[in-house]
Amino acid sequence: MLEVEQMLRQRNIKVTPQRLALVTELRDKGHLNIEELYNSLKRKFPSISLATIYKNLNAMIENCFVEEVKIPYAKSKYEIAKDLHSHVVCEECGKVCDIDIDLSSVLKCDTISNSGFEVQKSALIVSGTCCDCQAKKKK
Ligand SMILES: [Zn+2]
Ligand SMILES: [Zn+2]
Structure with missing residues (x-):
């Protein structure tokens, strides 16, 4: 967990419990779409909404920390940015x-x-x- 927190801090991304959980999911499971993220985060944060997840993802995409993988005819997947x-x-x-x-x-x-x-x-x-x-x- 600490590792993920450091990754966020290095990029000056505000660390919140939701973001930590989101990035941990992406780190452990690789490419996930919004629904897969929502379903696993909901277990930890029952009140989390799709909009919150989008907002967090977009903030981290802007920061080039998370990348959107656009897939034709399917929902985008997200992953931690790399080459x-x-x-x-x-x-x-x-x-x-x-x-x-x-x-x-x-x-x-x-x-x-x-x-x-x-x-x-x-x-x-x-x-x-x-x-x-x-x-x-x-x-
Ligand atoms: Zn298959
Ligand atoms: Zn990939």
Whole structure:
């Protein structure tokens, strides 16, 4: 717990019990959406609202401490910010995992240079079925 508190203090983020719990969840479980966060925080703080969680998340996103992972056709997931990386998403259960892909060759392709855009950042979202869900299907 102390560790999380230090992480927040280092970034000059006001430490509150809710924020500590929120960041601990993200640290321990990785990518979570707003409902998953709400359901686990509600156990500790029965009066917490979705709006409070959004407010806390947004404050920490502004501070670049938390990052929003935008997933097409699904609710955003949140994680503690680190280097830009890509994700695989399970279409069945919504599980999200980090993947390490070098996108530099993709970014050099003609389609992108012909668009006239100057690339700033790029990350991939790959969707599929996770191991657990594949196993469930085979049963
Ligand atoms: Zn799955
Ligand atoms: Zn991630």
